[in-house]
Amino acid sequence: MTSTTPGLAEPSPSPEHGSSREGTQATPRVVVIGGGPGGYEAALVASRAGAEVTLVERTGLGGAAVLTDVVPSKTLIATAEWMTIADRAAELGIRSVGLPADGVAHAHEVDLARVNARVVELAQAQSDDIRARLEREGVHLVDGTGRLESAEQVSVLGADGAVVAELRADVVLLATGAVPRTLPAAEPDGERILSWTQLYGLPALPERLIVVGSGVTGAEFAGAYNALGADVVLVSSRDRVLPGEDADAAHVIEEVFRGRGMTVMGRSRAVSVTRTDDGVLVTLEDGREVTGSHCLVAVGSVPSTAGIGLERVGVRLGRGGHIEVDRVSRTSVRGVYAAGDCTGVLPLASVAAMQGRIAMAHALGDAVTPLDLGTVAANIFTAxxxxxxxxxxxxxxxxxxxxxxxxxxxxxxxxxxxxxxxxxxxxxxxxxxxxxxxxxxxxxxxxxxxxxxxxxxxxxxxxxxxxxxxxxxxxxxxxxxxxxxxxxxxxxx
Incomplete structure (x- = not known):
């Protein structure tokens, strides 16, 4: 597997550290668009290298990884993990006072409102820590949406779409991330039909959660809610759970899911999800219908690359709208780099952070080791x-x-x-x-x-x-x- 996008033209070398394209400024100016792992790690590297760094972020430092994806989901999953440990208590000779020995496995229940409150609190605390760290390192933070006007100029738009700042740049890093993919006939409403970013507003455990999608996100949340005590139905369009993973590993997880009472429906493609009076109705391609109280739609993500001036500047996009980059994070435009899920290289926070660090090292003339996906470790947080x-x-x-x-x-x-x-x-x-x-x-x-x-x-x-x-x-x-x-x-x- 290689991280070099086939057919990407080799851009011209980036300016050396301490220079600019106009040759009039001693300190390089770096503008980072996006405050997720790829963006904030790049900003830290650039600031430590002596650059003047501005980071533009519209939703909060840490981006989706910290606020709506990795940190909150793994916090929820950590709580679910304790439930699976508690299920083994009777086997280890542990029982709660006043309960019969055979009743221990089901002696715990989850207060989902409190769990979700803790999830949100931890995510915000992590975001606040990142903000404080960036400020200590001298990174200038600007709230808003970044848009490329040229390879050397970035506009910052406010919530109303008006331009609130104009930034000059010798180097631009795009780290705009991705958002959950939706289906035309299964649009999330935030109440009964949910994307994974909306789960943390649930006040109580779903009675019956239907998870559409058996990739990493679907499997993780299906396993977590099953462990927390919800009745879970996992709908997979493929013949097994986690179709892109090691077959032996996927087999173990599917057997564990079934053993814990989860309903796993293989080769069952969902074509629509609609609201009912008291829940949801999922219609499958073969005409079958599945009812539940809630539905999580986990069918992948799409890059956040629209409307930020990429076409105007000439940044080349690949299939699906991802930004094409080489192994040192260069785009097709000189001086413009990209990192993270917007590139489609590998959707991992660790890879995004590494791409951002590599980009700044290359742009500012430091020693660079190109990205090697053959050494990347990845983890799926099932149990x-x-x-x-x-x-x-x-x-x-x-x-x-x-x-x-x-x-x-x-x-x-x-x-x-x-x-x-x-x-x-x-x-x-x-x-x-x-x-x-x-x-x-x-x-x-x-x-x-x-x-x-x-x-x-x-x-x-x-x-x-x-x-x-x-x-x-x-x-x-x-x-x-x-x-x-x-x-x-x-x-x-």
């Missing part, structure tokens, strides 16, 4: 989580690479037994001749933490033997990482 890094099994097969796959079920791990963990595994892909770790998958509670040894291995081109020969704590879940590396050695022998 258990799915963490991946490097090449996937499918991509290795399609490329004809000679490799071995070693897998170890987590249920064999002594620490997992102690914690009552049964579902999950560790899987490693190693080159058949050299033993270099090409990729890995971890399905486990806190898999996002356990993947780190494999991330180091992929990034540093370590062999499975080098992992296998490293000490791990006994007992520990990470012990399975070393054990699966030892299995890889035996497969290559």
């Amino acid at each position: 258990p989580e799915i963490a991946t890094v490097g090449a996937s099994e499918r991509s290795l097969e399609e490329s004809g690479t000679q490799f071995v796959t070693s897998r170890l079920d987590l249920g064999r791990n002594p620490r997992a037994k102690m914690l009552g963990i049964r579902d999950g595994f560790v899987k490693v892909f190693a080159h058949a001749s050299t033993g270099i770790v090409l990729g890995g998958v971890v399905v486990a509670p806190r898999a996002g933490e356990l993947i780190f040894p494999l991330t180091i291995a992929v990034a540093q081109r370590l062999t499975a033997d080098e992992i296998a020969q490293s000490f791990t704590v006994y007992p520990s879940l990470s012990g399975s990482v070393a054990e699966v590396a030892r299995i890889a050695h035996s497969l290559r022998s």
Whole structure:
């Protein structure tokens, strides 16, 4: 997988640090449009490099990642995770006072209004922290919507659409993010038909939540609300949940979902969602109808690239409206860079932040390591989580690479037994001749933490033997990482 967009013309080199295109200003002027991870990380890098930095943001520092997406959703999911832990209490010999031993698993209930209030509070606190940090670093913050007038000039529009400021720039970074994709026959109303940005206004747990879309967002929220106690129906147009992920990992998650009472409807494409007197009606392509109290529409996102002057300036857009960038975040226009979900490179906050940092390093003449998606670690916050890094099994097969796959079920791990963990595994892909770790998958509670040894291995081109020969704590879940590396050695022998 490569982050270089095919067919993108190689732009001219950016100005060196300390210069401008007019040659009259010693301090480079950087304007960042968008305050999400790609934008604020870029602003920090540029400010520390001595640039005069202005960041334009219309909804709040941190962008969707902090205010409506990553931070709030993972906060909600963290609460749901505690419910799955509580479900194992009876097995571990724990029961609430006054309840029979067989009643402990269902002795907890969720106050969703309080959960959502905490979600919103934490998101705002994180946004406030980012604002304070940017101000300490000398970044000038402007509230409004940024629009390119030329490669060297940005207008800032107020809420009424009037221009409130004009900014000159030697370097512009576009980090405008993306918004939830909607369906013409399933428009969110914020009450019964919801996008994922609207879930945090729910005052009570939905009686029956229908989730349309079984990708990462749909699976995460379906799992979370199921754990919180809602009756959940997951409608998938594909033959399985998480169709873009490792097949073994997706199988585990789907089995866990079904085992917890979720209804999973595969090969069921939703064509419309309508309000009823007391809920929603979801109509499927084959004519079947599904009723519920609420519906979450999670069918992807669209880049926020319309109406910001890209066509006027000549910034090239790809299919779906994403901004085309190369591996150092350059667009087709000299001096204009882009980072994050508006580029369509990989919709992860970590990737957006890295793109922003790389863009400023390149623009201001610092040493640059181009973006390498082959070393990106990603995590799906279901319960258990799915963490991946490097090449996937499918991509290795399609490329004809000679490799071995070693897998170890987590249920064999002594620490997992102690914690009552049964579902999950560790899987490693190693080159058949050299033993270099090409990729890995971890399905486990806190898999996002356990993947780190494999991330180091992929990034540093370590062999499975080098992992296998490293000490791990006994007992520990990470012990399975070393054990699966030892299995890889035996497969290559």
